[in-house]
Amino acid sequence: MRHVVLERWSRSDSILHRLDARAKLIVLLVYLVSLATLRDVGSLGIAAFVIFPLAGLPASRLPIPALLARSMLVLPFTLTFAAISFVAGEPERASAMLVKSYFSALAVLLVVASTPTPALFHAASSLGAPQALVVVLQFLYRYMFVVAEQAARMWSAALCRGAKTSRRSRKQSMVAASGMLAALFAKSYQRAAAIHKSMLARGFTGRIPLIELPRWRRADVAFLGVGSIFLLSARLLPILWP
């Protein structure tokens, strides 16, 4: 199934996969904040923020074209605002939006694709993210799969009954699609409730357990130190020495 690709990627093996999830999460946070607050994307400073995730691509040993393509998913949202800025006579701001959003998405994707989800949530929790938020995110992630699986099943059933070959008007198709959407959410809700019941039946208390507790290793500390210093330098040097 297509939606398990990320899950499959996160179970691969590479230098990036072997790094502690907490180290990756902290460096990601430094990256995102530094990039978001970077004013002048035309300067050399931006190069560091482009090179950093690009260097992570071969290190992850994941399919690079697929990673680059999936990061573009964020562009339709940013393009709207970039177009508004461009029309308003701010082309630099428009291009900054596109560059920042694309590379932010790429960095997030690299971390998510190289870290198993339970380890990622465990890292967020151990770094002080509110437990309630982490649990909500865990369920959100799991239920995304539920909705996707349900949608795939319903679509197959609809295809079997001539969904694509019928000669419906656009209005009729819209009505049918909205009906399917309502049924999809109702069914997904039922399925999600059933999954929650089965979790409770096996003693779920609000925290998804890990079968391998993370331990800081030298490589994790080195990545955390070098990565953070590199990114902070790239962000702060242009301010200190304009």
Place this chain on the structure above:
Amino acid sequence: MSNLVIEARGVGYRYEDGTQALNGIDFELRQGETVALLGPNGSGKTTFVLQLPGLLKGEGSISVCGLAVEKANLARIRAKVGIVFQDSEEQLFMPSVLEDVAFGPSNLGLPPEQAAEKAREILESVGMAAAAVKAPYHLSAGEKRRVALAGVLAMSPDILILDEPTTFLDPPAQRDLIQLLASLNQAKIIVTHDVPFARALAHRAVFFQAGRIVADSELETIVRQFRWGLNY
């Protein structure tokens, strides 16, 4: 009797839409006993078994291994009652088979290494050791059923509840499941429409109809009384 593991008195349940799913159910299960719950679709069998580990709360009183099914005891009760759901897809929610089977033992407080070790042992016992690193989505229906059962057995429950365990299983997989279940010492409640399967594991049966238990007797007697089979 001291060897009662489940004692239910006057159990009832009404769904939010007003449907009275269960009414005045009295039921007992003894240590090591296997009972088949038979009856038409919608007669309340699944609603009843969901009340045993406190997943649904209705009227009446239920005690499991001497513990009243109430909020304060739910954690201990859920460690004693293992339930294998009708649709294994709903039971397999972790990214890998090993993590899924270790989910229950971890929740019981076992350290990660021990939970993983326990999960490996149980997977070996159900013949699924080779699938430990696989994603549950990639298993066949029979394999999913075995992993779902392993996830429950890993918690070493005193009572095993199986809701329609033969759904989606081919005859060889059904045979394997019978052998596996027959080798387990736990008390078992099997909700099923599959009479040959029930016959292979249980001597006693309870027949549900319109939310009530209308017969509690030997399985063969009930099968004859309600003409509950294909050859009637």
